[in-house]
């Protein structure tokens with residue numbers, strides 16, 4: 001059995017171009033020189049007719065309009081069956097508000113992420129009668145779609161920006177940031193759009209996957225600071241970098257993975273420029289740089 005995945009949005013929060021950003025990449029995207037990218041979300045299906053969303057981005061409306069497989073099949077009948085969110089970040093949950101139009105689907109997340117959602121009174125607009133909140137325990141298999149088994153696992157990360165306190169632990173392992181493993185027959189796909197660090201347990205889980213979608217936020221840890229765009233490092237944001245000895249390219253290099261795909265790219269990441277040396281380096285290491293609309297099957 002094979003799993004189909006459509007990358008609805010390949011960018012991190014803010015997208016490319018970001019509304020208020022005049023960095024090199026954002027200006028190139030505005031000029032049409034490099035492709036624009038919408039915010040982080042992937043749609044998956046087994047049969048091509050029932051679909052599940054992995055994260056619901058603020059760009060969901062346009063993303064659905066662009067993908068024929070997600071078009072309604074009748075008056076107010078969507079092929080969307082379920083939504084899974086991997087953390088409570090705005091780029092991964094704000095699209096739930098777009099899905100409030102009286103459409104039934106299951107909403108899967110850990111208890112901690114469900115609490116972040118319920119803690120926001122605006123989320124009550126997503127009617128619980130039609131959209132049951134399914135609380136999922138770590139490492140406990142459930143059906144994301146008929147025949148498609150899913151399992152959530154902890155990934156080092158932090159709480160959403162809007163829940164940060166005085167001090168922030170940026171590589172907590174718990175229910176606030178998870179990855180998802182999908183299995184259909186012998187096929188395994190992993191989706192990990194946010195990850196602060198590659199632990200031995202994480203590497204072991206990734207090894208042998210047919211398809212991996214992985215946190216591609218930054219090329220290097222101080223990229224935002226170098227570009228003069230902010231004061232935060234990747235580490236502070238809970239994101240590992242692609243490059244460097246402790247980066248994801250090196251950290252996952254020895255593993256056997258069918259297709260390795262970077263998603264959730266920040267608009268500062270040089271790999272978004274087709275002619276950049278950094279992109280050639282990532283591709284030479286076997287990585288695919290995701291684009292909106294890209295479809296992969298494993």
Ligand code: MLT
Pocket residue numbers: 012013089090091161194237238
């Ligand atoms: C992140 O991935 O670090 C968050 O989406 C940042 C944000 O909430 O803007």
Ligand code: MN
Pocket residue numbers: 012013040089091092264
């Ligand atoms: Mn994000």
Ligand code: ZN
Pocket residue numbers: 017018021022023024025026027267268
């Ligand atoms: Zn920018």
